[in-house]
Structure formats: structure tokens, C-alpha cells
Amino acid sequence: MKFGISYFGPEPLFHLRRDFLLSMKYGLEDLGHDVVLNGLSLESDRFNFVVGAYFLPNAEIPKIAQSGLRHAHVNTEVIAQDMLNFNPQKVDFLGAYLPAIRAGQFAWDVILDNLPEYKRYGVNAHFFRWGWDQKLEDIQHRQEKDLDFYFFGMMSNRRKQIVQSVRQKGFRGAADHSCPYFLRNDRIARAKVQLNIVQEEKYTHVNSFRVCYLANNRCAIVSEHEQDPAGYLEMTRLATAQEMPDVVADLVTNNKWRELGEKAYALMRQRPMKAILEALLDTSGLK
Structure with missing residues (x-):
């Protein structure tokens, strides 16, 4: 299968997320899939994993779903009290980010404690555990x-x-x-x-x-x-x-x-x- 991994965070944070993005890429490639890093875009001929959509302006987040491209969100932040990371200024969680997650085919989340929150919101979500990969040594x-x-x-x-x-x-x-x-x-x-x-x-x-x-x-x-x-x-x-x-x-x-x-x-x-x-x-x- 053909996958693309998109990251919508600011450029300096690419270095802090480098290991996570590569762990996804290498793990999928180890399974025989064709994987590319999309950066700030999606690709029409691939299933797109979207990381960091909450960094986008609230008006821009819905455009991911409106593109009609196959995608799923990968969340890396704490979800609690109808907010992301306990910060109401980080993103309009209920009005923009949560609807975007719902519009994806499913959600993966790196924080196990977030799963009950997804259940409360009626989102099809799964825990994404980190694992070992030789290419990250x-x-x-x-x-x-x-x-x-x-x-x-x-x-x-x-x-x-x-x-x-x-x-x-x-x-x-x-x-x-x-x-x-x-x-x-x-x-x-x-x-x-x-x-x-x-x-x-x-x-x-x-x-x-x-x-x-x-x-x-x-x-x-x-x-x-x-x-x-x-x-x-x-x-x-x-x-x-x-x-x-x-x-x-x-x-x-x-x-x-x-x-x-x-x-x-x-x-x-x-x-x-x-x-x-x-x-x-x-x-x-x-x-």
C-alpha cells in the first residue's frame, strides 16, 4: 500500500518530531509498504497520515477533510477537559480539531490515556505504541x-x-x-x-x-x-x-x-x- 506522512507543525519542531515521523516511515516500510514524507501537503494517490493538524489556523483545519483524500489523524497531545494539552488557546478543539479527527477514517494516538476521551466523543481511535526499529539506531x-x-x-x-x-x-x-x-x-x-x-x-x-x-x-x-x-x-x-x-x-x-x-x-x-x-x-x- 502507498502511504504519505504529513506534519503540519512549525519548521523548528520538525527536529523534535524527526524520530517519531521516521519510526512510522521505517515501520511501514519494514512491512513492505511504499511510504513518503509529505511535509505540509497531502498526496492524492496515497493514504495520508496527518500529524500536527492542530498547528494549523482553525479555518484551515477543515480543508484536510474537504480535500476528499483518504487520511487519518495521528495525535500526539493530551486530550482532556475538551482541550488539547490543557490549553484552550492551542486550538479550537471542539469546533475545529475534533471534527477534523472525526472526518478521518480513524485516529491513532500515542497517549494511551486519551482513548477513553475518544470513546466519549464517538471517534474510532487506536493506541499507537512506540516500538524498536534497527534503522533508528x-x-x-x-x-x-x-x-x-x-x-x-x-x-x-x-x-x-x-x-x-x-x-x-x-x-x-x-x-x-x-x-x-x-x-x-x-x-x-x-x-x-x-x-x-x-x-x-x-x-x-x-x-x-x-x-x-x-x-x-x-x-x-x-x-x-x-x-x-x-x-x-x-x-x-x-x-x-x-x-x-x-x-x-x-x-x-x-x-x-x-x-x-x-x-x-x-x-x-x-x-x-x-x-x-x-x-x-x-x-x-x-x-
């Missing part, structure tokens, strides 16, 4: 690592404070708000430990994009406790914000980070993206 780890820790993601004040608390423990590290993926990957390769930090306290769900990509690449991950019904945080060492500096210290000074990275990778490999997408396509009625 693209971190070339340095034999001698010169960074103790690294964090990449939107740098809220909360995240800045936690990163600073690790630095104050005497460890050398880096943090990037937004950067090209090849710079990010170079810093991942240099760091012994990768951090997964909650952006704001209201965002309680695990960031599967960060955790799964790092686990796919044999990385040691220290994560805050988050809402995690899918069990992704089994691949991490858990810590509260206050505990994080001491946990990093334990992994670095006692050289436990290598073992933690191998454990994460072994758990990730138990769920190949190829098998996940094969079941998901079948459940969604696509062959």
Missing part, C-alpha cells in the same frame, strides 16, 4: 564520553532549574532547547546519562518520543515519575526532581550507566515497530 556512542549528562527539549524554567541542580552536584552536561537532530545526536553520543524531565507540572504524561528513541539507541535514561500506563518508564531509572542529581551521581561515579543503557535497549527490542504497525493497520481496517 543511529547514535554512534563515543568510547570515552566527555559529558556526564544531556537533556534535549523545550527548556521551561522548571527544566532549567533541575538541569542546574545536576550541574551544581559537580557534573558536566549540556541542555538544548531546540537544535538540529545531528547536533542533538552528537551530544547524546557524548553523554553517559540522558535526562527525561517534566516540562511543567500540569503535563503529567510520559514523553515517549524522548524515552523510546534513547532506549532504541542503548542510552541510560534518568526520568522523573510520570503518568505511564504503557510502561515506557520501565526502560529508565526513576527519580524525583530532588533525587535526580544523586541518581545521576550514582550512575556516573559507579559506572552503572552502561548496564542501564543495555537494559533499556533489551526492553525496547521486545516490541518491534514492524509488529506494532502490522497489528495497528489490521485493527484500523487497512491492509
